[in-house]
Amino acid sequence: MSRPLPILVFGASGQQGGSVANALLRGKRPVRALVRDMSSAKARALAEAGAELVQGSFDDRASLQRAMEGVRGVFSVQPSSPTGEVTDEDEVRYGVAVADLAVESGVRHLVYSSGAAVGEEPTGVAHFDTKARIEAHIRTLPITWTIVRPATFMEMLTMPGFGLDEDRFTFFARPDQSMQFIAVEDIGRIVAAVFAGPERFGGQTFEIAGDALTGSELEALFSHAAGRPIAYARFADDVLAANPFLAKLTELMDEGPVAGHADLDALRRIEPDLKRFSQWLAGTGRDAFAKALGAKDGWAYNRA
Ligand SMILES: NC(=O)c1ccc[n+]([C@@H]2O[C@H](COP(=O)([O-])OP(=O)(O)OC[C@H]3O[C@@H](n4cnc5c(N)ncnc54)[C@H](OP(=O)(O)O)[C@@H]3O)[C@@H](O)[C@H]2O)c1
Helix, strand or coil, X not given: CCCCXXXXXXXXXXXXXXXXXXXXXXXXXCEEXXXXXXCCHHHHHHHHCCCEEEECCXXXXXXXXXXXXXXXXXXXXXXXXXXXXXXXXXXXXXXXXXXXXXXXXXXXXXXXXXXXXXXXXXXXXXXXXXXXHHHHHHHCCCCEEEEEEECEXXXXXHCCCCCHHXXXXXXXXXXXXXXXXXXXXXXXXXXXXXXXXXXXXXXXXXXXXXXXXXXXXXXXXXXXXXXXXXXXXXXXXXHHHHCHHHHHHHHHHXXXXXXXXXXXXXXXXXXXXXXXXXXXHHCCCHHHHHHHHCCCCCCHHHHC
């Protein structure tokens, strides 16, 4: 029996691509990963896990062409301007080039990771509207495509700056407003299921998430995990007045796009093990949460 053709994964040394590569490899499906630096620790870990590495860059069209030779599917994700490493135009150029080359290379299935806030209308947030442009281009192409729109990553919640080190948590939602989240590892689980079913998922665009929580629910889960009260609040008005980017995202929370509208029940029928935030916090996220708290050994999960 001939070996199945690989799936080419972009960004495999990063969060989303890493999650997709791992999920495919766990399912014994061959993975080719395009990496910029073959000798980086993450690249070596991918090779050890069974991925075939190819060296290349979004900036090097010939490397993309080589990487796509003989692959069955392509997972496409691009860096965006908040990293400071690329411009918005770079993101669009990269996403369009990957999609066009997938068509030229005869790839069967292109899966593009966009963002939950992306929709019919421009949002006014540059790195969301870039993704709308890439989506629109992909829909014009003669290829089987699927667009997934991940919700806010659970991993974002333990990043510095939201107050956990001061026993509080400040975010976009009001205490009574619900917002969706996804564990990065679950992006890979869903994308692997999508690649396994091109007939079922071809031509579809859908949001992906694993949980929906109000600010008050976040407060309860963080407090339980910390073993002490973590007070939740929406960003204060003076903070929003001083930061137009946060203010815009908060406005989009109220208008809906940032809150997310994934069909969690339908997604659990595709992948039953999608993480609730409580599970993520007690498992994959516990070290990051402990670090964010500045806690040494004083939080509840360590005492379990
Ligand atoms: N929904 C959310 O909460 C959320 C949160 C964060 C990000 N995002 C979105 O997710 C996307 C980024 O995905 P991510 O967070 O998985 O990325 P990430 O963890 O920052 O990793 C970026 C990946 O892209 C690779 N890369 C960067 N420049 C490249 C180039 N020129 N050629 C080839 N590969 C290159 C990096 O490789 P190296 O190892 O070589 O650097 C790395 O593998 C962005 O579009 C962003 O808007 C969403």
